[in-house]
Amino acid sequence: MRSLTAAALLLGATTLAQAEEVRVAVAANFTAAMKEIATAFEQATGHSTRISYGSTGKLYTQIVNGAPFDVFLAADQRRPALLVEEGRASAPFTYAIGELALWSADPALITDGAALLESGAFERLAIANPKTAPYGAAAMEVLESLGLAETLAPKLVRGDNIAQTYQFVATGNAELGFVALAQIALDPSGSRWTVEPSHYRPIRQDAVLLDGAGSNPAAQALLDYLQDEAARAVITRYGYATD
Template structure:
């Protein structure tokens, strides 16, 4: 039986080992985690998108919800978010301008809509006529227009309808659109301007989907933050947000997409 000389064996083994390592057996990409700041109107949709993202990629995403203005303040003060899903374009633009976000990463992920909603099934008709009969209710809830773009849209709609001055004494403000919805859901306000996404999955109460020509488009931008620039899970989540599976979820909650 022929034997390989020891000197030749010593030359072959390192090469064979190198081939195995190159071919092989390198570990698969590891699953990662990301922390994302999300405007409150997008809560339900974000949770569904986050679950779909985890199923598709094995990455995990954790959300922190709040008003766009307050989330931006947290980001500016060093909160460790990797990405920011705002309810407007102004704060993501500002994040880029102030060096808090990765330049060129900003995109519009959704177009929001407002709806006048009440748990009373007879209070709001399909034309929103109740706004012209203020004796029919005591309190009208809106999100804080200083920090929440959905609140700004509500003011714009009332102004366009010529009812703002009359209704101003009846307004109660939530810190964000989630709290505004709670005011209505609990009966602390008889009706309110909330996000269509908050009522899209049920048909109780009464509602009027406010025509979009009564307020400026609620373009909701996302941006990758500098603190998440090296986080593969963060960039993967933003890529997923632009994809068809996320678009289908957003459509279910009443959002439009950029260009739609």
């Protein structure tokens, strides 16, 4: 793996003379980490970024319908794989492995997450839309693993993406919710239960270079930067694992 200094020199030498803009579609769970990474990437390379955040499913639909993105950072492997199969993308790799957490803004609410869910002692449980958001699908897997999917169905409040789901809980519109661990990794407030990985399939998040971006040096430079130790350190700090 290259050092930060070596990566910066290599990227700078190849891109500063012809700085470009890279348009990036980013899964909502990766918002905070990507903002920090984008700032460092721009400083290291001279390129600029234009970033759109949203649910993986909706971003995938936008790409299929011709949205002018260069790079896609999904919250799963399935949509990037579909884009590769359809000839719309190439060079997939896993940039982060996400974890799921049950979180409440109330610091006293969650002591035993599984027991709390089983008790049903709450009015609303927020999850991201499982049809479009991989973290929402993972949340449903947890409920099914605990045998609570049907019992808790009337209490579910669905956000369009994991960012909206977090807001439901943060504002008190839901007493608790399943969020990405990355959203609360640097925030000690509230109470939480980091869900055991045995309750859901690993959330491997893949990045791809989208068709037509091959002539944009900023697009490949960003993908290279995401695999460098500087970016990986940020990704780890936000609660993700890396390969």
